Amino acid sequence: MYEIIDGKKVSAFIKNDIKERVNEYKTRYGKDIFLAVVLVGEDPASKVYVKNKMKACEYVGIVSETYVLPEESPEEEVAALVKKLADDNSVDGILVQLPLPKHINQERILRLIPDEKDADGFSDANIGRLFQNKKSVVSCTPAGIMELLKFYKINPAGKRAVIIGRSNIVGKPMAALLLNAHSTITVCHSKTVNLKEVTKDADILVVAIGKPEFVTADMVKENAVVIDVGINRVNGQLVGDVDFEAVKEKASYITPVPGGVGPMTIAMLMSNTYYLAAARAEKTE
Numbered sequence: 131m132y133e134i135i136d137g138k139k140v141s142a143f144i145k146n147d148i149k150e151r152v153n154e155y156k157t158r159y160g161k162d163i164f165l166a167v168v169l170v171g172e173d174p175a176s177k178v179y180v181k182n183k184m185k186a187c188e189y190v191g192i193v194s195e196t197y198v199l200p201e202e203s204p205e206e207e208v209a210a211l212v213k214k215l216a217d218d219n220s221v222d223g224i225l226v227q228l229p230l231p232k233h234i235n236q237e238r239i240l241r242l243i244p245d246e247k248d249a250d251g252f253s254d255a256n257i258g259r260l261f262q263n264k265k266s267v268v269s270c271t272p273a274g275i276m277e278l279l280k281f282y283k284i285n286p287a288g289k290r291a292v293i294i295g296r297s298n299i300v301g302k303p304m305a306a307l308l309l310n311a312h313s314t315i316t317v318c319h320s321k322t323v324n325l326k327e328v329t330k331d332a333d334i335l336v337v338a339i340g341k342p343e344f345v346t347a348d349m350v351k352e353n354a355v356v357i358d359v360g361i362n363r364v365n366g367q368l369v370g371d372v373d374f375e376a377v378k379e380k381a382s383y384i385t386p387v388p389g390g391v392g393p394m395t396i397a398m399l400m401s402n403t404y405y406l407a408a409a410r411a412e413k414t415e
Contacts, residue, residue, distance in 0.1 A: 274394025
């Protein structure tokens with residue numbers, strides 16, 4: 131019998147905890163925590179994500195502002211804005227909403243965000259610390275998945291974990307986190323041979339490839355923990371990268387789409403922003 135991993139419930143616990151911490155921060159330091167969000171263009175999905183992030187900020191008591199630039203904005207204009215925010219001492223965290231328009235060098239823009247204001251955990255230094263198992267700001271989605279495992283008392287130690295997808299945002303940091311938690315890791319991608327044979331060996335299966343219902347029941351081990359990161363719109367419905375209805379019958383735990391990993395991503399952004407602000411404030415005491 132499978133159990134649904136309820137990301138809405140877990141994210142609510144985390145946001146309530148951050149809300150308390152933010153209030154304590156304000157009392158202690160007499161100032162707000164400020165998150166700056168940069169949005170370039172009119173991508174509908176990005177606008178929804180930013181709206182949800184702003185809503186979460188309001189709930190936990192973090193002051194946030196979205197800086198919106200037109201789609202056709204030159205790279206130098208975007209870079210100038212990020213540099214300005216980086217130099218602004220009142221800004222605790224910076225988030226550049228991805229993807230950026232194709233004419234903008236995404237890597238260059240992200241590198242302009244100082245490590246101490248990197249709310250998304252994308253900086254080279256934060257990624258390096260993660261892979262060395264040192265304290266760091268971690269990419270929000272993988273960090274949220276680890277919190278889900280922790281909440282449901284799913285111990286990754288000694289488990290065989292398979293991750294489908296090797297992106298810098300999810301796949302690679304997910305591998306590092308699970309390795310740090312003493313799992314045996316396999317990362318699969320478009321060049322992986324005999325994918326089904328690999329995934330069928332997974333005690334924990336994390337899927338993040340952006341292909342609707344790609345993972346089918348015959349790819350999943352009996353009683354596996356299945357984490358579906360995908361969000362795809364098919365015929366007006368949101369579906370994940372996992373064929374939920376078929377796979378749930380084989381899983382011990384499984385995340386739904388929506389309501390699984392998605393809410394955790396935003397909750398961990400709140401956590402990261404608080405952590406950055408607290409770390410900066412402690413340095414000035």
